[in-house]
Amino acid sequence: MKLGKKITIVMFLPLFFFAMSTCVKDNPSDFDGIPLEKKDSISLKLISAINSDSIKATATWLQRMGTRFSLADNHRLVAVSIRDKFKRNGYYTAYIDSFLLSNTWKSQNYTTWQYNVIAQLDGSVHPDSLSIIGAHYDSNVRDGDPFKKAPGANDNGSGVAAMIEIARVMRLKNYVPGISIQFVAFAAEEVGLFGSADYAAKLAYSGRPVSIMINNDMIANVTNPNRLLWEVKIKHYSNSEDLSEKASALCGKYIKLTPVIDTSGIKRSDSYSFFLKDYKAIYFESASSDYNYHTIGDLAVECNFNYCKLVTGLSAAMLVHSD
Numbered sequence: 228m229k230l231g232k233k234i235t236i237v238m239f240l241p242l243f244f245f246a247m248s249t250c251v252k253d254n255p256s257d258f259d260g261i262p263l264e265k266k267d268s269i270s271l272k273l274i275s276a277i278n279s280d281s282i283k284a285t286a287t288w289l290q291r292m293g294t295r296f297s298l299a300d301n302h303r304l305v306a307v308s309i310r311d312k313f314k315r316n317g318y319y320t321a322y323i324d325s326f327l328l329s330n331t332w333k334s335q336n337y338t339t340w341q342y343n344v345i346a347q348l349d350g351s352v353h354p355d356s357l358s359i360i361g362a363h364y365d366s367n368v369r370d371g372d373p374f375k376k377a378p379g380a381n382d383n384g385s386g387v388a389a390m391i392e393i394a395r396v397m398r399l400k401n402y403v404p405g406i407s408i409q410f411v412a413f414a415a416e417e418v419g420l421f422g423s424a425d426y427a428a429k430l431a432y433s434g435r436p437v438s439i440m441i442n443n444d445m446i447a448n449v450t451n452p453n454r455l456l457w458e459v460k461i462k463h464y465s466n467s468e469d470l471s472e473k474a475s476a477l478c479g480k481y482i483k484l485t486p487v488i489d490t491s492g493i494k495r496s497d498s499y500s501f502f503l504k505d506y507k508a509i510y511f512e513s514a515s516s517d518y519n520y521h522t523i524g525d526l527a528v529e530c531n532f533n534y535c536k537l538v539t540g541l542s543a544a545m546l547v548h549s550d
């Protein structure tokens with residue numbers, strides 16, 4: 228009897244939890260009984276659709292390109308592949324924006340065409356204004372030949388995968404922002420932030436208003452096994468301290484990551500190019516050191532995509548709350 232009754236209860240428990248999670252996730256009208264503002268419910272909807280396996284699949288796909296070094300022969304093919312990935316996710320107008328780069332690498336001069344990749348989710352109220360989320364797609368190694376092999380799963384396959392995942396779930400959930408959102412994969416960051424510098428200059432010349440620029444760089448490594456102690460570095464510039472405060476608040480509200488405000492190394496990634504053009508930029512990075520940094524060991528198997536999913540959620544919420 229007892230046994231009979233016990234089996235019945237056990238069987239329905241997962242269904243009960245499933246029903247609870249489904250109704251809260253897909254159409255939240257309240258959360259734990261608290262009425263939610265529209266941006267909160269949209270953020271929750273997007274965050275719950277973000278999938279760590281999907282992020283992992285994209286980072287692995289990028290890694291399998293062999294190298295994404297900006298001077299390697301395949302660098303245009305890498306950009307075209309990323310553009311087509313956006314198109315497959317419903318961004319049919321995704322395009323490549325090219326620029327000519329002359330630079331020196333290991334005392335040899337190179338003049339190459341480089342390719343930023345841009346996809347846009349059109350805004351319904353202010354389509355000319357922009358919120359930008361970006362990540363560099365190129366990779367580099369110091370323990371081998373980057374022209375041949377530079378897997379860059381964490382640096383920066385994780386940032387590109389996060390950006391593509393946000394684009395995917397915004398389409399999936401039919402999210403229509405008021406301000407247009409641009410997803411930008413930058414070229415040639417590792418050799419001198421050239422892709423973001425080129426794009427920020429073109430943007431400044433266009434005069435389009437930009438509400439925020441979010442940069443993700445190396446967001447899939449965490450050393451602490453205890454996820455309750457996971458942290459994320461939030462980096463702002465002298466004109467964007469309020470964005471750090473907003474990101475910290477959103478961390479507490481949705482993400483369960485401990486925010487660590489840290490302005491070290493803020494010149495070392497693409498958000499710096501936007502700061503130099505007076506745009507308000509913020510930069511997210513894992514709080515753990517990556518021992519595989521710029522090595523052929525920077526592989527997807529070394530990454531933690533459950534952690535990356537959380538940082539991706541933070542960026543999605545920042546975009547919604549900056550709209």
Ligand SMILES: [Zn+2]
Nearest residue numbers: 382383444445
């Ligand atoms: Zn990087």
